Amino acid sequence: MATSTPTRDAYAPPPRGSQQTPANARRQTWRSRLWRFDDKASPYAYIAPFFLVFGAFGLYPLVYTGWIALHRVEMTGLNQMEWVGWDNFDKILHxxxxxxxxxxxxxxGVMSTVPQLLVALGLAHLLNYKLRASTFWRTVVLTPYATSVASAALVFALVFRADGGLLNWALHFVGLGDTNWVNGHWTSKIAISVIVIWRWTGYNTLIYLAAMQAVPTDLYEAxxxxxxxxxxxxxxxxIPSLRPTILFTIxxxxxxxxxxxxxxxxxxxxxLGATGGNENQYETLSVYLYNYGWNLGHLGxxxxxxxxxxxxxxxxxAVNWLIGRFVRKSAA
Known part of the structure; x- marks a missing residue:
């Protein structure tokens, strides 16, 4: 026996002019109000969990961090807050x-992003062809992304070691001198950029590959x-078909x-790692924040x-948005 699921129309308000008893009219009025409330409130109820999570773990920490930035707060005395206004901002800016x-x-960021996206674009173009064991190659490309930051950084720290590192051993083998990768101004940035490129190239490759496979084949045939x-x-x-995806990855x-x-x-x-090297040669903003807040204990x-x-x-x-808008206008 076939059954049907009741819809909202079953509880919709009755047409005007129909004769009803007072009890039925009151019952129908209550149902009509409930139906209208449900119709208006249901969409907000569906999205409420997201806003609750965002408010608890996104908005509140953001506002509270801004409040802390206007006070003098030490790690040793979290309950002792002294209002200092914009002094903390003035302190870091000077x-x-x-x-x-x-x-x-x-x-x-530039040294790691530009080569990373170029290599990812080339790999995606190769994987877009019909290859044997294509799933295997896609998995291989994505494997570095699945590696934790700690594991990748520790392995590459051994590679870039000045004394006995794998890279210096290879350079010495071909007749080139050893390089102190970590303590150099530019070499330390190159070392960190290599780690970032190694970890994130596969992720961007699959994004580009998915976008390439969405390009109509009629364009290539024409x-x-x-x-x-x-x-x-x-x-x-x-490349023109991938412009929105390229801007997204940027x-x-x-x-x-x-x-x-x-x-x-x-x-x-x-x-040395917590200070970005002996001369802060590879200290990033996140490391600078970590050093100020957790090593020195100055939370403000x-x-x-x-x-x-x-x-x-x-x-x-904002700059990326303006560039994307300019590119879209020029393409049109």
Whole structure:
């Protein structure tokens, strides 16, 4: 016997003019009000869990961090808060180490993001062809992303060791001199960038691959009939079709570069890792915040650094949005 699920129409208000008893009218009025309330309130009830979680773990920590940034708070006395206004922001903005961390974060971000996305784009283009064991190769490409930051940083710390490191051994084998990778101004940034590139290239590769497979094959067939080579098809068909995806990965990689913490912290470890090297040569903003808040115990300036990082991210996001808008207009 077939059954049907009742719908809202079953509880909809009756048409006007129908004759009802007073009891039925009151009952129908109550049902009508309940139906209207349910119709208006249900969408908000469905999305309420997200806003509750966001408020508890996103909005509240953000507001509380801003409140802490306006006070003098020490790790040894969390209940003792002294209002200082904008002094914490003024303190970090006049600290040369803060600007060193900003510069290091920007340089490492560029050095890791640009090669990472270019290599990911090339790998995705190769994986987009019909290959044997394509699932295996996609898994291999994604494997570094599944590796923890601690494991990757510790392994690469052994690779970049000045004394007995694998990379220096290879350089010495081909007749080149040893390099102190960690203590060098540029070599330390290269070492951290290599770790980031190794971990995140596979992730971006699969994003690009999914976008490439969504490109209509008619475009490639038309380009092939026009005599376009595979390289021309890649430049004239694939790249324009992937512009929104490329902008998305640029934004995500930029946010990730602003949050670099595990790689520089664990490259040397100990006190040197917590300060970004003996001369702060690879200290990022996250490491600078960690050093201020947890090593020195000054939570007020550390919270100010967190808000400064948020401001920088908003500026970068605005620049990316303007660039994307310009690209879309030029394409149209």
């Amino acid at each position: 600290d040369s180490e803060f600007w060193t961390a900003v510069s290091n974060t920007f340089l490492i 380009a092939s009939l026009d005599g376009a080579s595979r390289w021309q098809q890649f430049r004239k068909v694939t 934004v995500i990689s930029t946010i990730g570069s602003m949050q670099l913490f595990g790689e520089p912290l664990l490259l040397e470890g100990g006190t 300036p550390a919270a100010a650094v967190a808000w400064a990082m948020l401001a920088l991210l908003l500026i970068i996001a």
